[in-house]
Amino acid sequence: MIEVKNLVKRYGDHTAVDHLSFEIEKGKIYGFLGPNGAGKSTTMNMITGYIASTEGTVVIDGHDILEEPEEAKKCIGYLPEMPPLYFDMTVLEYLKFVADLKKIPKAKKASMIEEIMDMVKITDMKNRLIKNLSKGYRQRVGIAQAVLGYPEVIILDEPTVGLDPKQINEIRELIKGLKKKHTVILSSHILSEVSAICDYVLIISHGKLVASDTPENLGKLAAGSNNLNLLVKGQKDTIRAALESVESVKEVTVKKDTKSTEEGVYSVTVGTEENTDVREKVFYSMVNADCPILEMQSKKISLEEIFLELTESEKKDKNPEKKNSGKPFFKTAADAENYLNEKDSGESEAEENGSDEEKEEE
Numbered sequence: 603m604i605e606v607k608n609l610v611k612r613y614g615d616h617t618a619v620d621h622l623s624f625e626i627e628k629g630k631i632y633g634f635l636g637p638n639g640a641g642k643s644t645t646m647n648m649i650t651g652y653i654a655s656t657e658g659t660v661v662i663d664g665h666d667i668l669e670e671p672e673e674a675k676k677c678i679g680y681l682p683e684m685p686p687l688y689f690d691m692t693v694l695e696y697l698k699f700v701a702d703l704k705k706i707p708k709a710k711k712a713s714m715i716e717e718i719m720d721m722v723k724i725t726d727m728k729n730r731l732i733k734n735l736s737k738g739y740r741q742r743v744g745i746a747q748a749v750l751g752y753p754e755v756i757i758l759d760e761p762t763v764g765l766d767p768k769q770i771n772e773i774r775e776l777i778k779g780l781k782k783k784h785t786v787i788l789s790s791h792i793l794s795e796v797s798a799i800c801d802y803v804l805i806i807s808h809g810k811l812v813a814s815d816t817p818e819n820l821g822k823l824a825a826g827s828n829n830l831n832l833l834v835k836g837q838k839d840t841i842r843a844a845l846e847s848v849e850s851v852k853e854v855t856v857k858k859d860t861k862s863t864e865e866g867v868y869s870v871t872v873g874t875e876e877n878t879d880v881r882e883k884v885f886y887s888m889v890n891a892d893c894p895i896l897e898m899q900s901k902k903i904s905l906e907e908i909f910l911e912l913t914e915s916e917k918k919d920k921n922p923e924k925k926n927s928g929k930p931f932f933k934t935a936a937d938a939e940n941y942l943n944e945k946d947s948g949e950s951e952a953e954e955n956g957s958d959e960e961k962e963e964e
């Protein structure tokens with residue numbers, strides 16, 4: 603339905619969107635998720651032809667947005683971050699005006715407007731001036747103008763921002779309903795919103811795609827990331843060997859506990875397989891190794907933490923090859939998990955080297 607290839611937007615020296623590539627299939631709700639300034643609005647503005655890209659292409663139903671803008675735009679209904687409403691018009695006047703702009707045939711106009719007002723539940727407000735509507739109702743009018751003409755794709759930029767919880771729920775339900783007839787793309791910086799509404803999530807950070815998968819798979823990634831944090835007294839190598847021999851333990855990192863004044867106290871992280879509780883086995887392995895456990899804490903990584911890790915990691919990544927590769931950082935949650943695992947073991951290696959140096963100094 604929509605094919606985005608190597609999309610780039612530069613503002614002077616600043617790269618707002620950095621080689622984004624993805625495909626949107628028919629009949630699903632897609633969520634662009636990313637912190638403020640990640641490049642969500644810029645991407646949506648390029649998909650809808652509001653602004654031109656610096657590089658790359660957007661093809662909608664076979665039509666390039668820059669080469670065949672009229673054909674491509676016919677397939678899209680757009681609600682920008684700031685709804686394009688005329689406050690001195692009534693709801694009905696405004697929707698008639700939009701219908702004319704969209705060249706909706708006269709014969710269909712009145713019935714289509716009635717149908718859409720009914721769908722987004724604004725019929726009772728049709729003779730009200732838009733300036734006298736609440737923010738939630740204005741947002742409904744904004745959605746109504748996007749849906750007018752029944753385009754294949756509806757694009758909504760932060761559709762629930764600034765609404766109260768009741769209005770947020772109503773708008774979310776409304777968006778879910780759109781899926782019956784349309785493909786929907788929405789942006790949000792709220793993880794729970796995207797995972798509640800969307801069939802597929804694209805996580806954007808610093809203009810790049812850092813992960814894309816179904817909320818279920820992203821959830822599995824979080825569920826699979828269970829950690830045990832321990833404080834253990836003993837020999838570093840003994841602790842590591844004993845823990846690595848425990849069934850279901852995937853990885854072990856051991857580093858000197860900087861807070862402890864006692865010698866030979868290590869801060870240990872044990873990564874385990876999905877849905878396994880290794881606390882008892884870890885306890886007995888440490889007993890057998892003669893390494894007393896001073897503290898033990900079970901930590902389940904939340905989807906929020908993974909989202910933060912993914913969107914923060916790009917900032918920390920100094921690898922220029924990755925930075926300019928032009929490819930998504932991770933295509934799937936599984937790729938992201940591999941990255942997180944590699945990153946953890948990289949960090950633990952660095953930590954190990956650090957403690958070796960300390961040993962030498964000692």
Ligand SMILES: Nc1ncnc2c1ncn2[C@@H]1O[C@H](COP(=O)(O)OP(=O)(O)OP(=O)(O)O)[C@@H](O)[C@H]1O
Pocket residue numbers: 613616617618636637638639640641642643644645683791
């Ligand atoms: N016209 C512009 N001129 C210069 N820089 C811009 C312009 N528009 C956006 N930017 C910059 O591009 C980056 C991406 O902005 P964008 O609005 O796309 O982010 P976003 O993910 O939609 O964030 P938000 O949720 O805050 O709107 C930001 O650093 C922003 O400051």
